Amino acid sequence: MKNTYLSCAALLLAACGGGSAPADTSRLDWTEPADLVATDATLWSDVAGTRASFGSVDVRYPRAVPFLGEQRDGATLAGWRGERLSAQLVVWTAEGLEGLRCTVGDFTSDSGAKLAGIGRARFVKYVISDSFLPEMPCGARPADNPAHLEPDLLSEEATLDLAAATLRPVWITVDIPADAQPGRYRSTVEVAAKGFEQQLDLELEVVDRLLPPPSEWAYHLDLWQHPSSVAEIEGLEMWSDAHFRAMEPTMRLLAEAGQKVITATLNKDPWNCQTEFPYADMIVWTRLGDGSWEYDFTVFDRWVEFMMGLGIDKAINCYSLLPWNSELHYTDEVTGQTVTVSAPPASAEFRELWKPFLEAFSAHLAGKGWLGITNIAMDERSPEDMAAAVALLEETAPELGIALADNHFSYRRYPQIQDMCVSIFADMDPADILGRRAEGKVSTYYVCCSSGFPNTYTSSQPLEAVYLSWFALAHDYDGFLRWAYNSWTADPIRDSRFRNWAAGDTYVVYPEGRSSIRFERLREGIQDWVKATQLRSELAAADTPEARAKAERLETAIAACGDRMPFAGWQQTLNASKELLNELAR
Template sequence: MMKFVYMNFAFFLLAVFVISACGHQKKAEIAIQAKKENEKKYLSYEEPADPDSTDLSEWHAVTGLKAGFGNVDTRYTRSQPPAVDPENLSWTTYAWKGERVHTQLLLWSDAAIDNLRVEWQSLKNADGGEISSEYLKARFVRYLLTDEFAEGCGYRKPEDFKVALVADAIDEVGEMDLKAKTTRPIWVSVDVPRDVPAGSYQGKLMVYTGDQMAIEGAISVTVANAVLPSPSEWDYHLDLWQNPYAVARFHDVALWSEEHLAYMKPLLSMLADAGQKVITTSLIDKPWNGQTEDPFGAMINWTKLEDGNWEYDYTIFDKWVAFSEQCGITRQINCYSMIPWGNKFFYFDQAKNSRDSIIAEPGSEAYAAHWKPFLLDFAKHLREKNWFDKTTIAMDERPMEAMQGAINLVKSTVPEMKVSLAGAYHEEIQEAIYDLCIASGEVMPKAVMENRISQGKPTTYYTCCVEPYPNNFTFSPPAESTWQAWHAAHKGYTGYLRWAYNSWVKDPLLDSRFRSWPAGDTYMVYPEARTSIRFERMREGIQDYVKIALLRKKLENSKETTAGQHLETLNEHLRKYEISALENNAAGNMINEGKSILRKISETVY
């Protein structure tokens, strides 16, 4: 009976905790909404002037508001009329159930027009089927400053590089003014429900100026019988590193407060909706020596007690991981890093009553003395939280000898602990690494890759400031973000890593340039969970990767005589996705050809 009372009391406390937590979260969201009302720059802001807008001669042929559908491979210039047909006011597309498809609608005018907004109808087919208007979006594309690849990595002064205005951020603002002699792209997207019947669906999109409808366009979506799984089920190991510290700085809120997490929630949810598999955590302070505008702090507080033993406070780590899981990122936890730049480790010394640090090289006695107690305690804590099996000790781009020293210590201390690495390929250590991500220019032996994949080990590649292409800079051709997943399908990789999802620069809405790398290298999305052309095209590529895998499986298991021909056609096309091919062939051309092949096969096998 007493046990029953204790259990009921425990359930009561849990209910109180949940209600309290939900209440705090709701209050935080209300506070943020009030803050948004007071800080209009987060909702509507003035874009930079175009550094190259002196020639406006092409506007002499434009009279009044014009509109036309363009494509998603082009970054349209704000200060020039777009090269699209103003009579082309229909968009026709094809999609699997569960797929997101998109295009750009262009608006331009020689005279200023106030209060532009876009509305749309549900899409309907002849049999009464419907794609509700809630699955359609039309959002204004924003402009900001970018630069050029030049030498890639390395410190750069803004005045030494070409600067330009570029379209990238996709805003959620409900309406916008159109200045005279400017172009405004609108990102139009449809998320096809998984339960909608196959068929052809039609609807309308309307552009209003105030209360007056000025433009009417048509949308037609042919929905296939094939179904794309939900993002959480996508078999693509997406690993974009999250930076919660940048969010706290930009929004001027206390780190790890309810307000901070409320700002993080839509960012992480958007990332989970792209199929993200990994939670980025930092074991120590400044694992990358503060290379970003907002350095990563330690999510675990290390304290050296007066008796020489260690104490570890996991409060922030636990809060961040649990919160990220609630947002939908649940597959893996990567913990950085046992090999920081400079091998400097900070902690609080209880005897000195002050912060202290040591420098210890991997493989040394001092290094082992510092890390071994932590690894034992950390493993125990992870097991108590049921996180051990999905946690890795993560490293990136460190010398092989240092990585060997760290890996040996991990495996000798907690043999079952997983290790992840993003860096050059080293045959000597690959077997010990669970999650291995190599640079795009590296080569992994085919037998090694096949063996790793057969063991269920994530085996991916990454790009950074080294590669001029394919890449995700704000000046990169948008199709390159899609091309990366096709390259993964060709090479056999299980996914892709990029080091920065939201390591924002000082003013990420206005200027994507950074002191060390080409513009846009440090972030893919924008404050207030604004997505981007780059991010949407990346997600599109991941959808294609999943479709390729499903179609291959269908064809390999099919007894139809044409299955082999379709499979060879697909494989022959995928063989084109060598990085060197981008020297002479635009990514968009390759992707569009590939999508035609996928459609033809889909219509045959489904």
């Protein structure tokens, strides 16, 4: 297969560590885009030499602007055992640097206890972005929509050269071991290049509380995977052994964030090719000469087993009984041709095509032991279409679960739905959430192109990704859904813009398992949700005057993060709430 990228439009016309691949073995080109505007030389007129300083994880630092904040040679982090923490430092140079490298040393306590190898540094690379347009949140982007660079991609390169008059952010990750002794630890971050060295101090407080591993987090994370995108970007044969090997770093990154749901497809691309690359079929439908049906589940089974092997095994959401264009396709055994059929829910074809499939699919899932965790999933379908789908499922395969991403404010029509996710603009009644939770059902919310805040666009403020899970806390949701984990653009390493939505709407990680500022902050927010939920439970069980006072402070902090619009001081409010989690745990 050629290493070329075929967009959906073309197909329609033609019918420093971690689990990612090391930079020196990558099959991809990781060079950055050039500056989109000329550097303002006056900004650098008073800058001499090279300097490094800790900055803020809440700030995106422009590449062509020297660091303007308070210069700090030290930073302090605090977290629970088992928690991942982040810091950001910046290096800026007037003359340029050759072979910049950053190394996080071991952490040592005053008593001599050592936490070795728990920190790593990754250079942050810049990608092309645009901005969210409130007046045009969804739909084709204007031709004159301004573009700019945003720091987001976390590189795995060990060294990096810096051009003159540039700044480079460096993302520091610290994973506190679950068995770490509580207390204070100290480390250093060595920043060095040819002719330059600087040492910064990093202090760590290990709070005497344990965060369980991601596989045990109750948070229901559902970021939709796009396996075909991996094969397209890396130039691999679809569903080949090489394709599955290439998917592992990217999907393992997702598992390590506590993902609970496997995204699978039932027929042709259920979203009518709304992404750069179409979803390749996982189940092959064949109409035999006698009019009966045969279904090949080979790829579906391998994909599910692959994801389960990574630890993502709570649910399999299968899209969709209601594809966006109501089309299905199958192979005609007699002619060998692919036949495409329009089968809207009100049509005779809908029942004729779906009934035998659902019966066969249910039997297959039962044989694999997956029936109890599989949902037939629908995305933003009308109440009329949903009524037809639910009726057919209840008649034909009532043992299958149902999942819905609902933007019609209609969730109460479907009390039987196992996995209900409402738009951020909807309000699910707290009593309904509690009732569903008591029945073992999941209630979450989602954001997409229509929401300016909070979101995970490339240009979103990094703290918004954390706010997403605090919003879930404030509204008592079980978790969060976002429609695109890795629906990559044609050149995702350099250009995060997409034709229909704000840049970054289609993906939050990069090829070959490269993380991003957005994804690291999203994971941070999920940790906060787990910590807050644990504290809620502990304080309620204690039921002492002191515990009730702490619980009131916690609930006040959570409630302050429930707005759908950015409010004055929201960043300070959220950071204060985050600090409270550690304060209450001490």
